[in-house]
Amino acid sequence: MKQDVPLRTEWVATLDGYVNARIQPQVTGYLIKQSYVEGSFVKKGDVLFEIDPRPFQAALDQARGQKAQAEAQLGRAARDVERDTPLAEARAIARSQLDNDVQAKLAAAAAVDSAKAAVKTAQLNLEFTKVRSLTDGIAGIARGQLGDLVGPSTLLTSVSRLDPIKAYVAISEREYLQFVGGLGPSAEARPFPNLDTPLELVLADGNVYPHPGKFVLADRQVDPTTGTIRIAAAFANPGNILRPGQFGRVRATVGLKQDALLVPQRAVTELQGSYQVAVVGEGNKVAIRSVKVGPRVGRLWVIEDGLTAGEKVVAEGVQKVREGVPVTPVPFQQPPAKG
Known part of the structure; x- marks a missing residue:
């Protein structure tokens, strides 16, 4: 039979x-x-998570005490300068004494600044004892247990924003070039979908995810070992049903083949990379014919060459027929899909 067939591309x-x-x-x-x-x-x-705050509270108290000491030293140094300035001007004391007082005041002021920074650091460390989420999302299973000694290199858990969710696919360099318009697709090549092409996500159980997606980004480089580049698609994920680590297939409709010739998939046999159909010809005799197949459409297969519209093919008992053997053809009934 003939009908218009959408051309689809699919990636894991x-x-x-x-x-x-x-x-x-x-x-x-x-x-x-x-x-x-x-x-x-x-x-x-x-x-x-929370880390025992007591050592950090003690460090903060100590830093505050050292800050108070530094401020007291600064106050005393400031008074020394204030007292000795008129005495030095009256030459009642040596000028070097006033110079020492000024230097002591500057050192005390620097010590106060250092003490203030130490207090801020201690305050931050105390705040860091409460480990907070960095984003909205679903929090994973905890990897740290109560009583564990943890530090900056310890992974306690992960939080993932799942709506939308990303689906990563690896595409060939050729497909990528077609995607960005670097190469004009040949007559045999399927054009890669652009960013506006709606995408389908086929889940592991074979069901099509109800929310369409779209391409959002391409990686910065082609993997030199595989010749592929990673592309990310985004799908709405209300209820956070989809989770990281799941596998599926991203499918894109990239064109329409008009008046495509279709036969049941079971009518096509493969032998060492070539495809054949059993054609019922004159006198109901069978002729085994090589064909060129196109994409599959459901339980049908597009035949690109080797068969013409109106010819009859064997869809049941293909393994039993032989070249030139007469058969008694009956109309083929496609069995209902399972599930």
Whole structure:
């Protein structure tokens, strides 16, 4: 039969979060609390873990004490300068004494600035004992346990923004060049879909995801070992049903083949890379004919060459027929799809 057939291109896809945040502490200490439910939605800034704050509170208190001492030293140095300035002008004391007082005041002022910075650092470290989420998203399973000694190199968990979710596919360099318009597609090549082409996501169970997607970015380089480049598509993910690590297939409709000649897939046999059909000809005798196949459309197969419209082919019992053997043809009934 003949009908217009949409031409589709398909790639294996791996799903990943649109944003993936690695949650790592910024200070070293003992983990005393987990403040979130694993697998739940968290917001940016939510406290996920707490580290024992007591050493950091003590360090802050010490820094504040040292700041107070430095400020006292600065006050005394300032008074010395104030007292000795008129005495030096009256030559009641040596000028060098006033110079020493001024230098002592400058050193004391620098010590105060250093002490203030130490207080700010201690305050930050105390705040860092509350490990917070860096983004809105789904928080993963905790990798750190209460009582663990953790530090900046420790991965406690990850938070992923899943709506939308990314689907990464690897495409050939040729497809990429067609995509960006670097090469005009030949008559045999399928044009790569542009950024506006709606995409379908076929899930691992064979179902088509109900929300269409679109291409959002291409990686910065082609992998020299595989000759492919990673492309990312984005799909809306209400309810966060799709999760990072899932596999699927991204499908794009890239054109329409008009008046395509189709036969049931079961009518086509493959032998060492060539394809054949059994044609029922004059006198209902079978002729085995080589054909050139195109894309599959459901349970049908496009025949590009080797067959003309109106010819009959064997769809049941193909393995039993032989060249020149007469058969009794009956109309083929496509069995209902399973599931």
